[in-house]
Amino acid sequence: MPDATDADGLPVGQVSTRLGVTVRALHHWDEIGLARPSLRTAAGYRLYTAGDLERLHRIVIYREIGLGLDRIRAVLDDSATDVPGALRAQRTQVAERIDRLQQLGAGLDRMIDAHERGLLLTAEQQAAIFGPQWDPDGPARARQRWGDTTQWRQYAERSASRGPEEWQAIADSVAALDRALADAMDAGVTPGSPEAGQLVERHREVFASYFPLTRQMQVCLGRMYEADPAFAAHYDGIRAGLATWFRRIVDAEARAHGIDPDTATWE
The missing domain is CATH 1.10.1660.10 (Multidrug-efflux Transporter Regulator; Chain: A; Domain 2)
Known part of the structure; x- marks a missing residue:
């Protein structure tokens, strides 16, 4: 050189x-x-x-x-x-990559919307799935109240992948659980009984559609269902006293697992 x-x-x-x-x-x-x-x-x-x-x-x-x-x-x-052939093959790969990136972009848009809105459903879809009593502004209020929590992020990430059919299945599961709770209370099922324990476990399983629910968190939810006017109205509208009965069976099951309901925290 x-x-x-x-x-x-x-x-x-x-x-x-x-x-x-x-x-x-x-x-x-x-x-x-x-x-x-x-x-x-x-x-x-x-x-x-x-x-x-x-x-x-x-x-x-x-x-x-x-x-x-x-x-x-x-x-x-x-x-x-074969230079043109090599470039054409690479062009095909680039086109496939662009398609994947576009799909990724669409998924990110849904994820952003889910974090900001909670439910990616129109007001009409929400009414059809959750019933005419459903308030379409509820998800926005929920975000204002819990939008900075880990559970809201988990809920939003699951919501981003769900359409009307998935939400209908979840709504059906919740409605079936509400009926089972009311029937059990009517039948005299007592807190701490095996039947009550099964319902408490079923509630955790159904609620896991939104985010993972620990027993301590479930205790906190039971308190809220009884104390919050909107939640209490929902459960007591199904059966008078259902909100308090549900809180009692949750507390009894927590004690059976070594958790003091009086000191349980959201964790």
């Missing part, structure tokens, strides 16, 4: 800036013989000529469209390589 002065070519730092690649990448391409500088200074520093830059431009372009270095070398140096 002939020696030269700096005026005969560009040093590696300037080439790096001009092409938007790292000096390390240029050194690597030199070491593997993919793009070697044609000149050296008397001190041994690399200098890239106009011809070297042209080759480097092509390498950068091919790398940006996803060709590996070995494939780039073949495209540049192997006269037997």
Whole structure:
């Protein structure tokens, strides 16, 4: 490789800036013989000529469209390589990648909407699934109240993947549980009994559609169902006293598992 002065070519730092690649990448391409500088200074520093830059431009372009270095070398140096065929194959891969990214973008949009709205259903869909008494503004109030919690994030991530059919199945499960609770209270099922324990476990399983529910968290929910006017109205509207009865069976099951309901916290 002939020696030269700096005026005969560009040093590696300037080439790096001009092409938007790292000096390390240029050194690597030199070491593997993919793009070697044609000149050296008397001190041994690399200098890239106009011809070297042209080759480097092509390498950068091919790398940006996803060709590996070995494939780039073949495209540049192997006269037997079907360059249009190689580029068409790469174009197919790029198109597939774009399609995957578009799907990912759509999924991210749904995830953002779910975090901000809770339910990705229209007001009409909500009424059809949850009943005419359903308040479509409820999810917005829930976000204001619990939007900074881990449970809201878990709920939103599940909501993002659900459509009307999935929500209908969940609504049916909740309605069936409410009927089972009311029937059990009417039948005189007592807190701490095996029948009551089964209902408490069923409640945790159904509620897991929204987010994982620990026993301590369930105790906190039982308190809220009894104390919060909106929740109490829902349960007592099914059966008078159902909110208090449900809180009692949850507390009894918590005690059976070594949890003091009076000191239980949301964890």
